Amino acid sequence: MSSGTFAVLGLFSDAHKIVEAAQQIRPRQLGRLEAYTPYPVHGLDRAIGLAPSRLGRLVMLMGVIGAGLALLFEGWVSAVDYPLVTSGKPLFSWQAFVPVMFEVTVLFATFTAGLAMLFAFNKLPFFGHPVLHSKAIKSITRDKLALSIEATSATFDAETARQALLQNGAESVEIVPVPVWNRPLSLVGLLRTIAGIVAACAVAGAGLFALEKLIPIVPPMVHMHEQPKLNAFRVSSFFADGRGMRPAVTGTVARGHLPPAFATPEEAGTLLGNPLPLTQPIAERGRKVFNDHCAICHGLVGDGVPLLSHAYGGKPGNFLSNEIRARPDGHYFGVLMLGKNAMPSYAADLDNHDRWAAVHYIRILQRAQNAKDEDL
Numbered sequence: 386m387s388s389g390t391f392a393v394l395g396l397f398s399d400a401h402k403i404v405e406a407a408q409q410i411r412p413r414q415l416g417r418l419e420a421y422t423p424y425p426v427h428g429l430d431r432a433i434g435l436a437p438s439r440l441g442r443l444v445m446l447m448g449v450i451g452a453g454l455a456l457l458f459e460g461w462v463s464a465v466d467y468p469l470v471t472s473g474k475p476l477f478s479w480q481a482f483v484p485v486m487f488e489v490t491v492l493f494a495t496f497t498a499g500l501a502m503l504f505a506f507n508k509l510p511f512f513g514h515p516v517l518h519s520k521a522i523k524s525i526t527r528d529k530l531a532l533s534i535e536a537t538s539a540t541f542d543a544e545t546a547r548q549a550l551l552q553n554g555a556e557s558v559e560i561v562p563v564p565v566w567n568r569p570l571s572l573v574g575l576l577r578t579i580a581g582i583v584a585a586c587a588v589a590g591a592g593l594f595a596l597e598k599l600i601p602i603v604p605p606m607v608h609m610h611e612q613p614k615l616n617a618f619r620v621s622s623f624f625a626d627g628r629g630m631r632p633a634v635t636g637t638v639a640r641g642h643l644p645p646a647f648a649t650p651e652e653a654g655t656l657l658g659n660p661l662p663l664t665q666p667i668a669e670r671g672r673k674v675f676n677d678h679c680a681i682c683h684g685l686v687g688d689g690v691p692l693l694s695h696a697y698g699g700k701p702g703n704f705l706s707n708e709i710r711a712r713p714d715g716h717y718f719g720v721l722m723l724g725k726n727a728m729p730s731y732a733a734d735l736d737n738h739d740r741w742a743a744v745h746y747i748r749i750l751q752r753a754q755n756a757k758d759e760d761l
Contacts, residue, residue: 391515391563392416392535393546395555396524400426403530406553407432410534415546417535421516421525433532443501444494451493455486519561533561645722645732653719654712661741671746674739678731687750699727704747705754717744 393416397403404426411418411434418433420426456479463469464476474481503509516522516533525531532555534546547558615621621629638644647653661667676685682701684690689703702709702725721740724730731740 389562390536390543391561392533393543394521394531394533394559394561395550396521396557397530402554403532404428404432409553410549415534416541417537419533421531444498447497448490448494452486452490455489515561521559650716650719654716657715659714659741663745667742671742674743675746710751714744
């Protein structure tokens with residue numbers, strides 16, 4: 386690069402002329418061509434030899450990588466590290482991962498666009514471009530167009546570049562010098578820059594902390610523990626009935642708790658049959674359910690003799706009596722679901738499998754206490 390010369394700058398008023406000048410000067414290889422315009426000029430980028438930007442492809446690549454990493458991370462957490470079935474969905478439910486994948490894609494693409502544009506393509510930090518200190522900058526920022534031939538080697542000839550611009554329609558030409566301060570950033574300068582940034586961040590952080598303490602609540606922002614809310618058990622003036630807790634919609638059924646299709650145990654006896662086969666595991670399950678829930682009142686053998694003291698005044702049914710033995714399995718199931726007399730409902734405590742297993746065990750007790758010769 387010639388001593389003290391950054392570039393030779395020519396001003397144009399017509400967009401077609403600057404494009405033609407660039408096309409004529411570029412083959413001569415006098416230096417690196419650059420253009421400065423207050424508005425986009427179609428074809429000028431190709432005329433000065435500016436290749437298509439690689440930023441778009443880089444952003445696309447990093448966006449795909451971000452989406453892939455998010456998908457792999459969420460899939461690994463949901464299906465491998467902490468498998469959790471939600472509403473019966475498969476462990477790897479990629480549809481639920483889309484929001485996070487989108488956010489990570491945007492994060493990777495945005496940071497790539499910003500950082501690559503600044504540090505890779507624009508070669509920043511660049512503290513003050515020499516053209517900004519030229520006399521022509523005032524015209525360039527209004528209505529003039531500038532074509533610059535930058536000095537890229539020691540053989541750069543500023544006079545030859547000046548003549549080339551004038552011969553190709555430049556209205557005026559200016560030689561832009563290299564500023565004295567435009568030198569590569571030294572280690573000391575770099576450390577000073579970092580120290581300045583750290584100091585500015587510290588002052589800004591301390592100022593914001595002090596301001597937050599001085600004015601803790603700034604409308605419309607409020608702290609979460611002080612925000613208006615409605616306690617479910619408090620009176621509400623918003624609803625006509627004054628209740629804060631809203632009743633369930635009429636006909637609402639909890640998932641997995643369908644109402645019974647019968648109204649009485651007798652009706653259940655005519656509609657239902659025991660769907661479970663009598664196997665050893667089911668019999669063992671039925672014995673546990675019976676001993677845990679039924680034996681305290683009906684007795685360990687189902688004879689209606691409770692395990693409670695004489696203070697208990699109830700008269701539980703005797704499963705060994707001919708009347709109760711003759712009742713179908715569905716009747717027992719209906720009693721467990723709906724309750725009978727002083728006996729409460731066990732619909733919320735036992736599922737269908739446990740209720741039918743208990744019915745099997747009651748039948749085993751009845752047969753054991755009324756064994757026939759052929760049973761021996």
